[in-house]
Amino acid sequence: MVPHKKVRILIVDDELSIRESLRGWLKRGGYQVETAAGGPEALAKNAENRFDIIFVDVKMPEIDGLTLLKKLKETDADAIIVMMTAHGDIRDAVEAMKLGAYDYLLKPFDLEELNLTIEKLVRMQALTMENLILRERVATFTRFENLVSQAPAMVQLFETIVDVAQTDATVLITGETGTGKELVARAIHAQSPRCYAPFIAINCGAFTEQLLESELFGHEKGAFTDAKNTKKGRLEMVNAGTLFLDEVGDISMKMQIDLLRVLETREFSRVGGTATLRSDFRVIAATNQDLQEAIHKKTFRADLYYRLNVVHLQVPPLRERPEDIPLLAQHFLRCYATETNKKIDSIQPEAMEALRRYPWPGNVRELENAIERAVVVGKNRQIQLNDLPFVIPLGGAAEMEKLSLDEMERQHIARVLAIEAGNLSTTARILRINRSTLYAKVKKYGLAP
CATH class of the missing domain: 3.40.50.2300 (Response regulator)
Structure with missing residues (x-):
């Protein structure tokens, strides 16, 4: 009570x-x-x-x-x-x-x-609060299972997670898209003294500046055209818990100033409001960008960077820990075979070799997608080579190793866009990135959907 x-x-x-x-x-x-x-x-x-x-x-x-x-x-x-x-x-x-x-x-x-x-x-x-927190903890532990690794760099990361979790220090997690940065953040929360309070994530790159301001701070009724009712923001809801700021490098300069003020004082006001609200929360931020380069380009504030970068955790890409590919593939196979109630319990050696040789520009998320698809389309007790996505050919893997990471990513996005007839929404869902991130990459690589 x-x-x-x-x-x-x-x-x-x-x-x-x-x-x-x-x-x-x-x-x-x-x-x-x-x-x-x-x-x-x-x-x-x-x-x-x-x-x-x-x-x-x-x-x-x-x-x-x-x-x-x-x-x-x-x-x-x-x-x-x-x-x-x-x-x-x-x-x-x-x-x-x-x-x-x-x-x-x-x-x-x-x-x-x-x-x-x-x-x-x-x-x-x-x-009611216990039920919400219990659901969050169940989700956290279920997803924490996906942090499977035997690579020395990841084992060291796990040890750091345990140490950092016991403190209230702000953490900045960096790594490429799909490496599991949110899983790391959830693992820190799950092992921290704040684990019985909410873990609230917000993808900063998924909102316009005005919508992000409303999501974070909340708004009063009538604060802007669509503000039909007063709404609590994530900062208000996360009290006593952990706030996860994903893609923090995408925040506008104006919002960076507002965020810095909140991190310094833990005080804020709703959009359109005058009352000062207070919230006690831990901050974990994540980005796939080089924030120091962004500081040099004057697109990210140095003072905010130093406020966020108290403890820095780098999640290595999957291509730098190839020993984890069979381990993760078997793990995802068990998960999706159980979920779909299909009797698939192993991976054909030729298919596993293709998985090993593919450079995985989309990292663990792309591997998970590949295994999920293979389980869904598979007709045998083993995952076959032809069950894998067409972007993972056995013969083409060596050639792909010669490509730059950007070129591999460009080709991968182009192939999925072609399959989905240029539909950005379904392409983003398949790639497991938000639509605005996909749009930015399409623009970067000159891919007309």
């Missing part, structure tokens, strides 16, 4: 005697209690610092209880609101339940019933 001292309650009633009697009773129970004499005061207080439970009187001047309920729900759809009503106002209380109120209490109050209601709400909040 959430400790009482952390449960914040707001009592909204125009009658001073009711506000004061309820506040006195609840404070003796160990709760943090504030009061409001009407709707405007309640909205202002809740906007400044959200309450866990809000008690609202149905009949009030200026803004009645039902209208206040609607406004509170517009601000925070998850707000827990209990209506307070006299016997003659039961219909209004029932209407409030339809509008999203959790419960209602009849005046004069039965204090034992009030206590039971609050205890029930506190348990519900605690169980």
Whole structure:
């Protein structure tokens, strides 16, 4: 159960005697209690610092209880609101339940019933949070299994992960696309003291500047054209947990300034808002770019780089750890054979040799895609050479080794684009990169979709 001292309650009633009697009773129970004499005061207080439970009187001047309920729900759809009503106002209380109120209490109050209601709400909040965190931890451990390696460089990386996880230091993970940077970030979180709080990832390259600002900081209703309701940002939701900033090198210079300020103070405001919000979180960032080169080109701030680069972890590309290819291939085979309920338990020697000789410009993610496809199309107990994607020919592997990484990536993207008839969305999904990243690569390599 959430400790009482952390449960914040707001009592909204125009009658001073009711506000004061309820506040006195609840404070003796160990709760943090504030009061409001009407709707405007309640909205202002809740906007400044959200309450866990809000008690609202149905009949009030200026803004009645039902209208206040609607406004509170517009601000925070998850707000827990209990209506307070006299016997003659039961219909209004029932209407409030339809509008999203959790419960209602009849005046004069039965204090034992009030206590039971609050205890029930506190348990519900605690169980909801535990359920969210449990789901996140299950997902984390499932995905952590994909960090399979016997290469010395990766074994050393695993040891560093264990050491870094016990601290709260900011971590910068670098490596090519598909090497598993997010898996490393999740592994750090899963083994850290913050593992029971949320791990929230945001792909900085997947949003425009305005949308990224809204995703990170949240926004108030009416802050911009599409802001129909108030929305919490990732910074608010990640409190006590870990924030993973993927593709951090794609952030605009303006957003870099805003992000730097948050990292220094852990304080921020929603877009269109004035209230200062605070959040306690650890930061892990990742990029496939050379940020020092970006600093030289004046596209990335040096002060932000040094703020992020407290601990630097480099994830090596798959071509530099060829001993992991059979290990990973067998691992993905077991995963996808189980998932598809197919009796495929091994890889034909010729097919394994093709996998070994291919340089994997898309790294582990590309290998996983290749094995998934082979399992889906496979008709035998073994993965055959012709089950592999056509971009992994046995005879062509030696020739591909002579190509630069950029050229291999260009050819790979061009082939998938051709198969998908130039459809960027399906191509991005197959390559497991976001659409904006694919668009940037298409532009870089001069590939007209």
